[in-house]
Amino acid sequence: MDMSYVIVAALFVLSPLLLFHALLKSTTAEPPLLKGRIPLLGVALDFVNGPQPLLERARKKYGWIFTLYIGGRRMTVVSDPVVGMRQVYSQSRNFDAHAFFKYLNIQLFKYTPRINSDAAFQEALLRHVVSYLAAPANVEEIASVMRKEYRALVDENSDLCTGDYADRNGTVVDLYNFARQKTYIAAAIAVFGKAFPAKEIYTDYITYEDSLSRFIKSYPYIFNKRGVDARGRVLEYLADFFTDNEKSSQSSSFITGISDLFRKFGYLSPDDLSGYFLSIVFASKSNSVPMAFWYLAFIIHDEQFRGEVMKIITSHYNSTTQDFDWQALYRDELLNSAFKETARLVSNITSGRVVCRDSMIKIADSKAPSSTKEFYLRKGDSVLVLASMSHWDGEAFPEPMLWNARRFMPENSGKLIKHDKASKDGDPQWKAYIPWGGGGHMCPGRHLAIVEAITQLVYVLWYFDVEKLSADVPQMNVGENYGSGVLKPSSTYNVRFRRREAPATKA
Template sequence: MMDLWHTLVSILFILAPVFLYHNVALRSTSAEPPLIKGRLPFIGVALNFVSDPQPLLEKMRAKLGWIYTLYLGGRRMTIVSDPVLGIRQVYSQGRIFDAGEFFRYLNIKLFNYTERINSNSEFQEALVRHVITYLSSPANIDAIAKDLQAEYRVLVDENSPFCNDDYTLQNGTTVDLYGFARKTMYVSAAYAVFGKSFPADSLYRNYINFEDSLLRFIKGYPYVFNRSGQDARKAVLADLGDFFIDQEKASRSSPFITGISALFDKFGYMTREDLSGYFLSIVFASKSNSIPIAFWYLAFIVHDPEFKAEIIELIKKNYVKETKDFDWKALYSDPLLNSAFKETTRLASNITSGRAITRDAMIKVADSKDRTKSKEYYLRKGDSVLILSSLTHWDPDAFPDPMAWHARRFLPDSSSSSNPLVPHEHADKDTKEPQWRAYIPWGGGGHMCPGRHLAIVEAVTQLVYMLWYFDIEPVSKTVPKMKVGENYGGGVLKPASAYTVKIRRRSEPLVS
């Protein structure tokens, strides 16, 4: 009995300081953002944040405003959703708010980078320079767009073995539009970027299984709880390693990819492990967000009969009979198509931008209740900052009626009450910016997504050819809901259920 008493006293002696620290010493000062520390010592609100972060984050935003700090597993993570002042500062002050640590973590956790290439800053900087330089060139984007157009058209035209073998679309088949659009865009984009030798078909199923398990990798699930994702990634890495180690096949890729391969050769990183991990991240960057965006773009337009009819007329108007092709430049830059695309990315993108705070700093944040007021907050070196696009994109103060899709929301002359980016009449004088930073699907700063220029190319290409060759009618009266839950913050949202449509091949394209 005495031994049991001694044991209990010992446990209490150990735990008492922990609870004392959590409940008394762990707090924010008046100069810091409000601290949400939860009830569990050390763990804080980590369990809520990992399992289903959306209710927690939106509750705190409604209660505390556009900045607050979460205590997660012994670390402080500050959430910033202020589109007036705060987000702009995080993205523009890269030396204070460093994205490098965030990406190095993902490189290992998600893509299985080898440690030697992940830690080589000179090599990483060379890769980033190549990617940004190449994808910032309109001529390079045009070249990839032409290849994408050719590949996509082969998949869906009247001679398509894919459509005729897998889907008898000429008979008015009912299909899951997401499954159909996902496969056609994945294959055509893969061939356009990696060349016809790329094993797109054999990779597809394993890659999709890996993609659907992304958050399990990020959250560090052990193998037993992420068996299918781990096995799928292993298979994908093996196929990518075999492809890129074969210089004859890899050399048939686009100049964008061969330029990356040349850097690997220059730095002496030509092993299967080095190549496969990095190129898995390129496959991910080129497909995992842009393909679901292209689907939602098509789905929202198809579901609005009047708007779909308007877009069909726009497509017909930009068909050039002499060349038997479209005026793609006009289509990609069309204000209405761009507005609908921006509205789609606003609603469906669910991106997390993470930054490590490299030194003690002050950040000015507007008052969410009275935007004419602002306050400076102290942030500690070693803590982290998170910006989640949905906290801003779905904020009714930034975008009235935020959960509805308004195709014309981003037109410059829109007089709709749903028009975004409400001018901020009392903008901070230091920013000299009359509008909010409320549209952030591509992140910001030096790590702004370089693939954003290709995303609209993919979406418009798919839309044009699908409406050109097919009559598409939704079976359901509603567009499927987006799957949020534990996927919150994990990238462009997927549909929560199938979006069944009746799809029939036109007896001839819109313009004979």
């Protein structure tokens, strides 16, 4: 066949698509549009291969709002910490979080369609989760069990230590694997009870967790086989656990309260239970556990600050009860500042909303924040707020990629955190710190995250002398994981653990 005919035929077939792409543009009322060079795909390949450089280039060129054209859809990125992000979080009539979560519920957790589409049931579950974790007494119920379990995991006689971390001569470990395993198991037992198969599902769960970005991006099975198969095995364990009342009844009142709602609404099939409770495992582990690692790693690496932390820990130890004043530790101003700084630096959360009707959004001028302009957003498009675009903004947080434990201390307001209060010239207050999202769907697990991090920190520094062996704290593994949650380390962080003969009891 003459190749000229093939070329003409191909052009005839593709011409409508090419014409559509050529005419694709934003109106003067809409945010600037990055449509890319490839019809239909748009900037999809650039976004998959290097989302962070793409987004940073776009923000530098266009400011605090722009739209990406990806796979036939428009996704508008809003990074305006003055007025824009607040509207995305608060205007639920215009920007619907439920549609975004319904997609993730299927992609990540394999919700059954009937649960995913039952708005009343979803609302009842959300109310229970938010109200329960907002009560300090409820958080303490879980925290007290977690402390007991974590202490057992690092105790000299623990079968999970088996000498590896109890060696007084010093054992080299990768701190991330250590922290990940210990915090995961202690927190899982605290939330789901002693009968929960925490150790049995651990390996499969972290395989699934490490594949999250592939689930979110809808990779075909052949490119996500390990993740899909691991998730399937985890779901089987969860189905077995939550259909066995004798086992699941040993869970915390947080979980038994959720189980009561499942019975009330009549959702009792193994698939109904396993999909939803996988999302609870994810919510309680997949961001707080790596956060706890980074918190510990940054403090261990800064030896001077570690000494200050040790004094704080020791000052709250009661030799009579042989326990700590945990509430004082959880409230400590410096420990909280270090935790907030850790969350700022490593949080890579995406908050997504679907535009449920044609809307206008007001965006501040990045160069003159007291001035604003309105932009038109189309019904059916998506709006994304990416935490790292605010957290790594040098205008909001000077030296943004530097971990500074004192950044959130009161005396550094306006210095290490700029624009955190209204300025004298009338510029409005910035809200650039958003590690937990915002609005009615702000992560309720934030109340437990700091408890997990401080509990691990206290017990590790109390029982072990920890010698850092790596020159630096690892870089964050951004890559294709951009926007999928708290970032994991890109390399190992080796330390040497030496168990103390006896913990210090004097400051």
